[in-house]
Amino acid sequence: MTRERRRNRLGGVFDLLAVAAALGVVVLGLVNLRLVGETGLAVRQGTIAAAGLLALGVFWRTRVRYLGVLGWLAYGTSIVLLVGVLGLGRSANGATRWIALGSFTFQPSELAKLGLLLALAAVLGSERPAWQRFTVALLLAAVPIGLTLLQPDLSTAALLAVLTGAMLVLGRVPARFLLPLAAAAAVLAPLAISLLRPYQLSRLGSFLVGAHQSPTGSGWAVRQARIALGSGGLFGRTGDPLRGVRAQYLPERDTDLALASLVGQWGLVAGAAVVLAAIVLVWRLALASRVPRSAHAALVGGGLAVLLGLEAIVSVGANLGLLPLAGVPFPLLSYGGTALAVHLAAIGVVLAVRRDGARRRLWATARWRNPRPRLVRLAALGVSALLLAFGLYGWRLQTTEGAALEVAGQDQMTRCVRLPATRGAIVDRHDAPLAVNAVAVGSGVDRVVVVPALLLDRPADLDRLAGLIGRLPADLRTQLRAADPTTLSLPVADVPGSVGDAVTTAAIAAVWVDPEPRRVYPTGALLGPVLGFAGVATPDDEKRWPGLPPGEIVGRAGLEQEYDAVLRGIDGQQCLYVDPAGVPVELGARRDPVPGADLRLSLDLGLQQQLAASVAAAVRAQPHPRGRIGAGVAMDPRTGQVLALVSTPSFDDNLYGPPIDTAALQAASQAPGSPMLEHATQGVAPPGSTFKLVVAAANQASPVWSPNQIVPTGADFTYGGHVFHNWKPMGPMNLVQSIAISNDVYFYKLAVALGPDAIIGTAQALGVGQRTGIDLPGESAGYLGTPDSVRSAGRAWYGGSTVILGIGQGELQVTPLQNARWTSAVATGSLVTPRLGLAVGTGTSGWTALPAPAATPLPFASALGPVQAGMRAAVTGGTATRLAGLPLPVGAKTGTAQDGGLPDGQYDNWISAVAPMDAPEIAVTAWVQGPGTGGNSATAVAVDALGYYAAHRSDVLATAPVPMP
Incomplete structure (x- = not known):
C-alpha cells in the first residue's frame, strides 16, 4: 500500500504539472494578444479560458464509466453542428466554418476533433472483431471528415484523417487492414490537390518554391514569421516603442502565427517555454494511456497526445517555414475560443482517465485482456524530438540570420x-x-x-x-x-x-x-x-553618377x-x-x-568682363558679323590658372530655369556662331603665324639653323614647282627678326630644313593637337596631322604640306586655349595645365586649395631665349607694336590664317601675348574672325586685356593663398 500511495501521489504531482503546463501556454497566449494590441480579444479569450479550466476541473472528476456516454454525445453534437454550418454557418476567407449566435461564434470542427477521438476510442477499445472495429472506425471518421471538406476546411479535414490513422495504429488494428488503407491514401493523395482552394494552392506553391522568399500571399506571411522569430532575440523587444508597428506586419499573429508573434515580442525564451510545455503535455497524456483499466480509456489518452503533438508540430513547422502554412493554430496558445475550450476539456477527460486508473489499479483487468495502445510512447518520443529539432532550428535562425532578418524587418516598415x-x-x-x-x-x-x-x-x-x-x-x-x-x-x-x-x-x-x-x-x-547649368538628371547623368535618386539636380554642362x-x-x-x-x-x-x-574659380570677374567686351566689340566691328565668332583666354603662364575665358557669341544659363525658356533655348541653339559652344576650348581654327613660335622652338630643340643666321627671304618661295608668297616682300633676316616681322618665307625655308617630324615632335611637346586638360567637359583636342596620319586617312603629305605647316596652315587646327598654352610654355620654359577651379569651401569656414598638376619643364627650355627675344621684338618694332604703349613689357606673336570655312576676305585673326616679358605673369590669346582690320583686329583685344591687367594688377593678384589638402 505504501508503494501504491507513493505512485498515486506521484501521479497527482504529474497531473498538476500537466495542468500547470496547459495553464502556462494559455497565459502566454493571452500575453501575446495583449502585446499585439488586441486587448478585447485577450479579455474574451481569458473569459473562455476560465470556462475551459472550469470544464477541465469538472471532467477531471468524471468517472471512466461515463466516458462512452460523453464520447458519443460529443461526436453526435459535432455532427449535428457540422451539418448546421453548411446551411447556417458564417463565411470568411472563402470557407464556412462558424456558427454565430449574436456576438458568440462557435467552430464545430474543433468539437469534431474531440468527438471523433472519443468515438474512435470507444470503438477501437471494444472487444469486437478487428474487421468490425476497423470498418466502424472508418465509417465514423468519414462523416466529420466529409462534412469538414464541404466547408471547405482542408486543414482540419486532414488533421481528422491523420488522427483517424493514428487511432487505428494505437488501437492495434492488424497490419492487413492498415497497409491497404495506407496504399490507397498514397494513391489518392495527389487527387486532393483538386480539392484545394486558390489560397491553399498559393500556400502550397509558396512553400515548395521557398515560402520565406515569396513576397506575397502565404510567402509574405511566412517571411514575416521568420522575421519575428529571427529578430526577437532571447528576451524579445517589449521596450521597443515601435513594437506595435512591427506586430502589425505579422498576419494571423493571434492565430496561426501566434508562436512567431510571441517570440517576436518576448523572445526565444518565451517560445521555448511554449514548446517545452507542449512536450510536457504530450508526455503527460501519453503516459496517461498506460494506466487506465480499459483499452477504451487508454486510447483516449494516447489519441489526445497524438492530436496535440500533431497540432504543435504543424504549427511550429509552419511558423518556421519548414512546413506549409496549413491554418493549424498552436493548441492553447492561439486565439480561438472553441479550440481553447475543447482542448482544456479534453485534457480534463484524459487526466480523469489517469486518475481513475490510478485509484482502481488493484481491480484492473489483466494486461493480456487490456492491451495498451500501440507505439504511444514512441509517438510521444517522435513528437518531442521533432519539436526539439524545430526549437534548435529557431535558435540557429536567430544566431545565423537574426541580424539580417532584423534589418529586413526594419527596412520593410521604413520609408x-x-x-x-x-x-x-x-x-x-x-x-x-x-x-x-x-x-x-x-x-x-x-x-x-x-x-x-x-x-x-x-x-x-x-x-x-x-x-x-x-x-x-x-x-x-x-x-x-x-x-x-x-x-x-x-x-x-x-x-x-x-x-x-x-x-x-x-x-x-x-x-x-x-x-x-x-x-x-x-x-x-x-x-x-x-x-554651364544645373538641371534634373538625365539617363546619361545617371550612367555617369550611378545611384542618383529620382529628380536629383545635377550639373549638366560646364563647371556645374x-x-x-x-x-x-x-x-x-x-x-x-x-x-x-x-x-x-x-x-x-x-x-x-x-x-x-562652394567653388572658387581662378577667374577675375573684372578681367573677364573686359576681355568679353573687347572680343564682342571686335566681332561686331567687321562688316558682316552674323555667324562670326571670337574667343579670348587670359592665363597665368606660371600656374595655369585661367584668369578669363571668353566665348562669343554666348548664351545665358538662366534660360535653363526652372522653368526652362524653351523658345529662347531653341533660338540660341540655332543661332549663327554656335553660341552654345565654348569657343575658347571647343572651337578650332588654323593658328596662322602664331604657330611660328612652335616652329622656331623646334629649331632650338633640333637646331638646323643658328638663330643668328641671316637667311634670304624676299616676296615668295618656290618649292616643288609651287610658289608660296610672303605677306609682303622682305630682305634677309635671322630668327628673331623673322618672328618680330612674321616673315613667311623665312619659316617656309625653316620648315623645309627641319622637316615635318622635328616640327611635329616639338609641337606635341608643346601640347598642340592634344587636350590641355582644363577642368571643363567637352574640350576639343584640335588636330595636328602627321605624314602617317594623313596617309592613313587616304590623303597625301606633300612637300608643300611641310612648307605651309611652317606658317600654321594645312594639317593643323587648334583651340585658343592650346595657343595660349604653347605661348606660355615658350615664354616660361614650362608647360602648364590650365585650371579654372582654385579652391573649395566657403568664405566663412575657409577654403581648401584644389590640387593642380605641376608644370612640366620643357627639355629645350634653356634654348628658347631667341624665340622669347623675337616675341619681345614683335612688340617693340614688329607686327604687335600696338602693345608697346602698355606699362608692362610685353612679348607677342600675331597671326592671320586663311580658313576654308570663311568667305573671301575673312580670316582667323590671332594674337598671343605675355607680360611682363622678363617674368611672365599673364598670357592673353585672342581669336577673332573677320578681315582683321580696324576695330576687328585681335590685337586690340590684347591691348584692352593687358591694359586692364596692368591697371588692376594688385587687385587681380590679391587672392589670399589657401592651404593644400
Whole structure:
C-alpha cells in the first residue's frame, strides 16, 4: 500500500504539472494578444479560458464509466453542428466554418476533433472483431471528415484523417487492414490537390518554391514569421516603442502565427517555454494511456497526445517555414475560443482517465485482456524530438540570420523621403558670385513639406504651422485630409526664405523645408558655356553618377558638371515608419543634408568682363558679323590658372530655369556662331603665324639653323614647282627678326630644313593637337596631322604640306586655349595645365586649395631665349607694336590664317601675348574672325586685356593663398 500511495501521489504531482503546463501556454497566449494590441480579444479569450479550466476541473472528476456516454454525445453534437454550418454557418476567407449566435461564434470542427477521438476510442477499445472495429472506425471518421471538406476546411479535414490513422495504429488494428488503407491514401493523395482552394494552392506553391522568399500571399506571411522569430532575440523587444508597428506586419499573429508573434515580442525564451510545455503535455497524456483499466480509456489518452503533438508540430513547422502554412493554430496558445475550450476539456477527460486508473489499479483487468495502445510512447518520443529539432532550428535562425532578418524587418516598415542638399555657389577668385541658388539672392522660394497622416494627429502643430505659412488651419486641414493616407511628403506652401527659416526654427514634427533648386547666374551670358547649368538628371547623368535618386539636380554642362560632386553636396533623408498599408505612423531617423561646397574659380570677374567686351566689340566691328565668332583666354603662364575665358557669341544659363525658356533655348541653339559652344576650348581654327613660335622652338630643340643666321627671304618661295608668297616682300633676316616681322618665307625655308617630324615632335611637346586638360567637359583636342596620319586617312603629305605647316596652315587646327598654352610654355620654359577651379569651401569656414598638376619643364627650355627675344621684338618694332604703349613689357606673336570655312576676305585673326616679358605673369590669346582690320583686329583685344591687367594688377593678384589638402 505504501508503494501504491507513493505512485498515486506521484501521479497527482504529474497531473498538476500537466495542468500547470496547459495553464502556462494559455497565459502566454493571452500575453501575446495583449502585446499585439488586441486587448478585447485577450479579455474574451481569458473569459473562455476560465470556462475551459472550469470544464477541465469538472471532467477531471468524471468517472471512466461515463466516458462512452460523453464520447458519443460529443461526436453526435459535432455532427449535428457540422451539418448546421453548411446551411447556417458564417463565411470568411472563402470557407464556412462558424456558427454565430449574436456576438458568440462557435467552430464545430474543433468539437469534431474531440468527438471523433472519443468515438474512435470507444470503438477501437471494444472487444469486437478487428474487421468490425476497423470498418466502424472508418465509417465514423468519414462523416466529420466529409462534412469538414464541404466547408471547405482542408486543414482540419486532414488533421481528422491523420488522427483517424493514428487511432487505428494505437488501437492495434492488424497490419492487413492498415497497409491497404495506407496504399490507397498514397494513391489518392495527389487527387486532393483538386480539392484545394486558390489560397491553399498559393500556400502550397509558396512553400515548395521557398515560402520565406515569396513576397506575397502565404510567402509574405511566412517571411514575416521568420522575421519575428529571427529578430526577437532571447528576451524579445517589449521596450521597443515601435513594437506595435512591427506586430502589425505579422498576419494571423493571434492565430496561426501566434508562436512567431510571441517570440517576436518576448523572445526565444518565451517560445521555448511554449514548446517545452507542449512536450510536457504530450508526455503527460501519453503516459496517461498506460494506466487506465480499459483499452477504451487508454486510447483516449494516447489519441489526445497524438492530436496535440500533431497540432504543435504543424504549427511550429509552419511558423518556421519548414512546413506549409496549413491554418493549424498552436493548441492553447492561439486565439480561438472553441479550440481553447475543447482542448482544456479534453485534457480534463484524459487526466480523469489517469486518475481513475490510478485509484482502481488493484481491480484492473489483466494486461493480456487490456492491451495498451500501440507505439504511444514512441509517438510521444517522435513528437518531442521533432519539436526539439524545430526549437534548435529557431535558435540557429536567430544566431545565423537574426541580424539580417532584423534589418529586413526594419527596412520593410521604413520609408525615407529625400531632403535635397543645397547646391554650393560658384564664385570668382575674389568671391564675386557667378552661380548661386535663387533663395540666396532673394529671388527664390522655400517649399514647406509635411507628412499628412502624422500632422493630422497633431492638431496643435498643424495650427502652429498654418500661422507660420499664412494659411487658415481649416484650409490646411482640408488639404491634408484630401491627400492619400500613404502620402509620405506633401508640399503645402512655397514661402520666402525668411519664412522658410522660421518654419525650420520652429522644429515642428513631420514638417521640413526643401530649398528651391533653381540656380541663378548673375553674370548672364558672360560665362554661359563656361559655367554651364544645373538641371534634373538625365539617363546619361545617371550612367555617369550611378545611384542618383529620382529628380536629383545635377550639373549638366560646364563647371556645374565638372565639379558636380563638390557642388551637389550630400542629400539627407527623413525616414518614416509605416504600417503594412503604407500609412506613416511615426517619424524615424533624420539625416540632415550636407550642403555642397562652394567653388572658387581662378577667374577675375573684372578681367573677364573686359576681355568679353573687347572680343564682342571686335566681332561686331567687321562688316558682316552674323555667324562670326571670337574667343579670348587670359592665363597665368606660371600656374595655369585661367584668369578669363571668353566665348562669343554666348548664351545665358538662366534660360535653363526652372522653368526652362524653351523658345529662347531653341533660338540660341540655332543661332549663327554656335553660341552654345565654348569657343575658347571647343572651337578650332588654323593658328596662322602664331604657330611660328612652335616652329622656331623646334629649331632650338633640333637646331638646323643658328638663330643668328641671316637667311634670304624676299616676296615668295618656290618649292616643288609651287610658289608660296610672303605677306609682303622682305630682305634677309635671322630668327628673331623673322618672328618680330612674321616673315613667311623665312619659316617656309625653316620648315623645309627641319622637316615635318622635328616640327611635329616639338609641337606635341608643346601640347598642340592634344587636350590641355582644363577642368571643363567637352574640350576639343584640335588636330595636328602627321605624314602617317594623313596617309592613313587616304590623303597625301606633300612637300608643300611641310612648307605651309611652317606658317600654321594645312594639317593643323587648334583651340585658343592650346595657343595660349604653347605661348606660355615658350615664354616660361614650362608647360602648364590650365585650371579654372582654385579652391573649395566657403568664405566663412575657409577654403581648401584644389590640387593642380605641376608644370612640366620643357627639355629645350634653356634654348628658347631667341624665340622669347623675337616675341619681345614683335612688340617693340614688329607686327604687335600696338602693345608697346602698355606699362608692362610685353612679348607677342600675331597671326592671320586663311580658313576654308570663311568667305573671301575673312580670316582667323590671332594674337598671343605675355607680360611682363622678363617674368611672365599673364598670357592673353585672342581669336577673332573677320578681315582683321580696324576695330576687328585681335590685337586690340590684347591691348584692352593687358591694359586692364596692368591697371588692376594688385587687385587681380590679391587672392589670399589657401592651404593644400
